[in-house]
Amino acid sequence: MVMDLAVDLIHATVQLEQPLGDGTRTVGTGFLISAPGADGKPRTVLVTANHVFQKMPGATARIGYRIANPDGSWSYSPQQLKIRDGDGRELWTHHPNRDVAAITIKAPAEFAKAALPMNYLAADDTFDKYQVSAGDEMMALGFPRGLSANSAGFPILRSGRVASYPLAPAKVFPTFLLDFSVFPGNSGGPVFVSRGVRPLASGVQQASNAAEAAPADDGFIAGLLTQQVELNNERLEIGIVTHARYIRETIGLMQNPLTQTTLAEGMTAVTGSKTASAEEAARE
Template identity: 25%
Template sequence: MFVTDHLAHCTTRVACTFPGGAEGTGTAFVMNLCVEGSNAIPVLVTNRHVVKGAVTGRFWFTLRKPNANEPDYGKHHNFELDNFSQRWLYHKTLDLAVMPLQPFIQQGQNLGYSYFFSPLTPDLLPSPEELADLPALLDIVLVGYPNGIWDEKNNQPIIRKGITATHPELDYNGRPEFVIDAACFNGSSGSPVFLLELGRTVSRASGMTIGNSRVKLLGILYAGPMHFATGEVRAVEIGQKTIAVTGVPNNLGYVISSRAVKDFEPVLNFLNKNGRLPARNEACPCASTKRYKECCGVTS
């Protein structure tokens, strides 16, 4: 498979139901964390606001062709989970959440399902040196489900292009995030944002190099600024006057820097080793000297 084919298989659509029956959709992607040799902990990564408070949630994995490491398009398995909000680990300060996937992969295998997806790996995270060598104005792609739109038949996301609007090395307004110039809509929350260079790479040190390609996970989309248009809507039949307020996207998106996903690794390692999360009053696994409930467990 070509590199862009793998990008199309790293995400899943997330559909949530909230108290009172409200529904929402978002994007999650599969990533391997806590990698040690051939061992890793696969997780789903999304935004906290996508799943926090959800009563039930669904996501989809494409099935693998029998005896072949290829997607069996048109065939996929739907996971539907109760107590969805409680199944995630939440970042203590950022709009991020992860959910360990191995129990669901094993559950599917017990039912005879073999899944095809392309997990992202830590080597896709740009190092500080790589970020410093990137010039301003980079081509990016984001993969997700804007307004919940997807190829339901083939379980495929929507891939969109854009450019960086601020440099991903710099913390925008003092936060570990940057801005992209791309069409960002509800449902795209949780989308991975990639630097994608095919057939040429650019850097501050070397300029443009023809023939090379590069893919890096720059961050996770979580929000975007909007301006509001107001207009008068008249219901002539009954003479009522209503003012409609419409949010208009600015075609900008706020993206959490990808290095933040590594913040989950201490708790994931603890969970993997002990088969449970830390008790509220235990020392936090991140070695902050705080208790878990005051640190990485503050919002979980």
Template identity: 30%
Template sequence: MTTHPLHALLLALILCFGGSACAGRMNGSEKMMWSTYPLATLKGAATGFVITRRDPSAPGGKVPVVFTSVHVLKTMGKGPLIIGFRMPDAKGVAQVSLLAFSPPPQAGNEPFYVRHPRYDLAAFALHFPPEIAGRADISSCLNEKSLSHDGTSLHSGMEVSFLGYPEVLPGTDGAFPVLRSGRIASYPVGKPQAHGRFLIDSDVYPGDSGAPVFIAGTSGRPKLVGMIIQRVSPGTRNFSHLAIAVDADVIRETLALVAADENKSATAIQKLPAKPTR
């Protein structure tokens, strides 16, 4: 995977809206809703969420990183991946922008995203061209500090919430995800024997892959504790009462892979020979 500006990103609509979605008085669930977005390929729909990563070299010192399942991105083929972003206007009302992402061919057929080496989790950074970078501030209330640490332990029977775009409800006002909750149905959780995964007892549908799993944190701040990667169902078109999620450590490891890949690409660009002058 190599990092490149989104010169292959066809901007159906990018506007300059006023303010940050996270600046208003919202509870943790509402902040998570502003950080979660619908994804679609020609073969189906899914869910993604954005974590802003600190990057001093990027406009504003941050880069939005999109997380979803690997199996979702594999259905792209040659593209496009449609991302339904939203940003607040001056009155805080969500305005939706559609991004059609068709990445250029990569050397050695490498994907444009990084994937976790063991789990169905992928992530990629969005680097906008300089001419629109100042206006394309993708709204998210999540950053590296939003990821749960060992101090926020998960336990069997604990209630967690998740946000997705279930196929049974194809659209909502403002392209906001649907909030549901369930209890952790597996044991142990967060221990080496759990292998970075846990079960959630809740109704899950096609379209929920990539849904962020969270709990309420301090001062109304949500804590991201996992991501749904699979429904446990006898048929691909059936809903399920069980879902498999990866935990926050797996998300953190994937975010570190994005950072390492970006640093590798930046180093490679710096080593390119200078163009000869005439």
């Protein structure tokens, strides 16, 4: 079986929405990660931007599952996802410093299978190891303005080039820029590098095999889209991506909330003169 991270992430990416009661709705994007719980049992985790859930005032959101039919067609089948308890308390876990959220879900069996393992999330050394730099192409999945690729509810796949330098270390540069148009509804979507083929020592190209290849040989999730950049109400067609390290940390907080204080205290402070940055001009 050929491993194609783009196709796998398309299956693992879902639309999140909440009707606001006035004919409008709040829309965002999420994707599924398979991360064992503290007891070692399988667990499906929905990852998105923290502000996606925060902008949903109600207790339940809708998660856009898709169902494969026997004739090869697909049906869009959204289901309720409880995000707040009866007292209005948040049921998701969020990173103390970064716009990342995660929540355990009970997904239909086919969606639980689509969730990607934790080791597809880029680690601190992934960008250096694979020499990711400014100008490299990355892909992003999402639902711009709440639109999907088709009536089955699949996400829209787009691409852009890394527009900032340097990219590492993540502790110092927790976000990076991607040169592509961002719209409301894209927030929370995965940004990734996909390698459908990998080079052999002889120089011959061979399709990656999921059973043999290391995750980074197939590609990796670089982060999630969290903001668009605007200046004086003008969209600059630049997206801000939060490094996957902070997705890892957020999932870790689900098992050990006490580490939240440690993460907050470990935030790097920058003092002295500095230039105006795209991140400071960003809009959700």
